[in-house]
Amino acid sequence: MFTKTKKGQLEIGITTMVLAVFVVLLLISMVVYFRFTYLEFEDTKEEILDQKYSGLLNVISGMPEFRCSKNGAEDECLDASKLYNFKQKILKDEIEDYYDNIFGNANGIWIDVIDPFSGNNHYLNSEFFGIYGEKETKGLIYSVPVSIYYPDYKKYKIGILKIQGEL
């Protein structure tokens, strides 16, 4: 009777220990699994946004509304004279809906001009050209360097076309 009780206590002790170890392992596994699932979700979100907005960067740099041409031949650059009044023009002509469809849910699209002499509002010296939405609102920024041509002055500058958006 006494021996049976001791053996039973030992069995209960072993079972409890096994359960405790498995519970601890299960908890650790769950934490690791959910952490990785969350990180994967964030990566997927970033990847989708990156694909979406990188495609849009490509589309914008090829749009006839912005693209520059010389003697009818298209060139690998954006025309500053077209960029300068674009935002005001689409508001004036009430064609925002058309561009809402093209630019999707981007919060802002603009071009920062890299130029040591920029600084005022004249179109040659403008530090940035707003295309859509507001500059620097919220969301991640996707960018690509572009060449900007000023036809009135026959000059080229470097700009960074930027899109800010989120899912």
Added chain:
Amino acid sequence: MKKGQAEIIGLVVVVLLLVFALIFFIKIRSGNDDNETKLIRANFKVNSALNALMKVSIGNEQMKDLIDECVLGFNACDDDLKNNLTYYFEDPEKGLFKDKKYQFIISRYNDDLISLGDGCKENITASPFVVRNSGKVELKICT
């Protein structure tokens, strides 16, 4: 060996197997997977950067004209050209690669005339801009 000892050894083996499985899972999941679409996008960016840089106006000339003169030996490579390149690449406020690693090389018959940036092992290279058959302009962005 007593029954209790055998059970503890069994438990230790099971625990070790589970720990190894967990480490294996973590190692596989945290591995870097540079996919092809990311490389295509990086390629688009580096080619756009080199194209924009070659076109930019410096005074009455374009960057490609200054590089042309540098390669042909008509103009010193170190003065205006190098200063402008350094500004466009590394200006702390507006520079194209102010927070990225890159390498920009102007060479003539494989001799480097101008070399900017540190470069790295893994990079994306823009299609080289060839100057009068003897010169080459290369831009690499680290991935």
